[in-house]
Amino acid sequence: MGETSTITAFATPLSESAIAVIRVSGPDSHKIAKEAFGVKKELKARYSVFGVYKSVSGDALDECLYIAFKDKSSYTGEDALEIYCHGNPFIAKKIFSDLIARGCRQALPGEFTRRAFLNGKMDLTQAEAVADVISARSEIALNAAQKLLSGTLGKKISDWNEKIIRLLAEIESQIDFSDEEVPDLDRAYFEPKLSEIISELKNTENTARYSSALHEGINVVIFGPPNAGKSSLLNVLVGEERALVSEEAGTTRDFISENINIGPYRIRILDTAGIREYAASKIEAAGIRRSIECMQKADFFIFVVDASVEAPEIGEEANALITPENTLLVLNKSDLGSVLDANGFLPGFERISLSLLDSGAYEALSEKILGVLKSKEIVPKDDVLIVGIRHAESLSRARDYLEEAIQSLGIVPLEFTANNLRSAMSELSEILGRFDNERILDKVFSSFCIGK
Numbered sequence: 001m002g003e004t005s006t007i008t009a010f011a012t013p014l015s016e017s018a019i020a021v022i023r024v025s026g027p028d029s030h031k032i033a034k035e036a037f038g039v040k041k042e043l044k045a046r047y048s049v050f051g052v053y054k055s056v057s058g059d060a061l062d063e064c065l066y067i068a069f070k071d072k073s074s075y076t077g078e079d080a081l082e083i084y085c086h087g088n089p090f091i092a093k094k095i096f097s098d099l100i101a102r103g104c105r106q107a108l109p110g111e112f113t114r115r116a117f118l119n120g121k122m123d124l125t126q127a128e129a130v131a132d133v134i135s136a137r138s139e140i141a142l143n144a145a146q147k148l149l150s151g152t153l154g155k156k157i158s159d160w161n162e163k164i165i166r167l168l169a170e171i172e173s174q175i176d177f178s179d180e181e182v183p184d185l186d187r188a189y190f191e192p193k194l195s196e197i198i199s200e201l202k203n204t205e206n207t208a209r210y211s212s213a214l215h216e217g218i219n220v221v222i223f224g225p226p227n228a229g230k231s232s233l234l235n236v237l238v239g240e241e242r243a244l245v246s247e248e249a250g251t252t253r254d255f256i257s258e259n260i261n262i263g264p265y266r267i268r269i270l271d272t273a274g275i276r277e278y279a280a281s282k283i284e285a286a287g288i289r290r291s292i293e294c295m296q297k298a299d300f301f302i303f304v305v306d307a308s309v310e311a312p313e314i315g316e317e318a319n320a321l322i323t324p325e326n327t328l329l330v331l332n333k334s335d336l337g338s339v340l341d342a343n344g345f346l347p348g349f350e351r352i353s354l355s356l357l358d359s360g361a362y363e364a365l366s367e368k369i370l371g372v373l374k375s376k377e378i379v380p381k382d383d384v385l386i387v388g389i390r391h392a393e394s395l396s397r398a399r400d401y402l403e404e405a406i407q408s409l410g411i412v413p414l415e416f417t418a419n420n421l422r423s424a425m426s427e428l429s430e431i432l433g434r435f436d437n438e439r440i441l442d443k444v445f446s447s448f449c450i451g452k
Helices: 029-037 089-101 111-118 124-135 139-149 152-176 187-216 230-238 282-295 316-321 361-375 389-408 414-432 438-445
Strands: 007-010 017-025 048-054 060-069 080-087 218-223 256-262 265-271 300-306 327-332 350-353
Touching (some): 017 029, 017 111, 029 060, 060 089, 111 438, 124 139, 124 152, 124 414, 139 187, 152 187, 152 414, 187 265, 230 256, 230 265, 230 300, 230 327, 230 361, 327 361, 350 361, 389 414
Parallel strands (some): 218 300, 300 327, 327 350
Antiparallel strands (some): 048 060, 256 265
């Protein structure tokens, strides 16, 4: 990479704790360690050593442990140092200031991982996954990030490129030896092989639709007529009295949002104002309008109705948004007896009948929600590799080039087909970061925290 600067940053939050960790990476890392800890001999890499950190002026700042890493065996692929001091922010800041005084530069966001990528320690998909692992807020999001971090996507891309290379070699052999006896291009041979790759690319590309749900949570909107039990349902899922519950209809005038985990999934759940076809007042009409706006941004709906009364009228706008694929119908107040025709109301919709006042309501409801989210593919299957938007865009462009290659077979000169195959490989390689584009690298690493 040719980096000449030595960088430093806190690797742990700057707050009171048992231990604070400060990272250093760059050509002067070991020199700084020897000077600060008074070491005369060569540092032994990857060994934990106890020492007293002394400032440039000779003041003892703290008793620490430190570990030196040698170039290729370090996280960044260059000489590095980790200092473990007492977790007093005052102490950690003094050591950090002294490192700056010794010639270190404060690291930019994601700069340690950026150096790891540029030094060949990981491909770009793995580098992006580092931030995803740190920010994961659910088990499924963590599993997806760890798959990317392990290099699974990189291996798939290498396999695709290897298949394309073999096809390209056969096509180019016919270009290079066009004057000799080489069999004519066999479209029946090339087309199915290219189509197989295209299908695999498309299947992987389609998983990007889950990316936002994994990182930000699945947007679930609780809606229904006034006094159906929407706020009670929110309270059951949250596990506390988050929303005001009253026998008086219309007590919720605005939406209430909470982040919860159901099973391995992170869910952003919104309790909205009651929806009915005709509002009784301007303030209720405004609440209904706000509920519709929330619904328009939802991934999934929980439609709560009071099963002890006649079927509700919720208006055309709400009806237009719900389908059997994106909605769970909750028939509440089953303890009061059923007046609503449970089977005749919204046939084809998944449903559960219960009383939200029952002690087992949470288990029954959460189990049903999980089952519907999986069966309707609102969430991914456990073994699916999830790609990000950047990856999906490159996969889409690669597919386009391969489809053009199929269309060109036997119709235009072979050079055009070969060029499309090379362009497809270039798009796939861009996912792994095998290109020189500072703008894209800046965008990827700007979202990282300092110290990673």
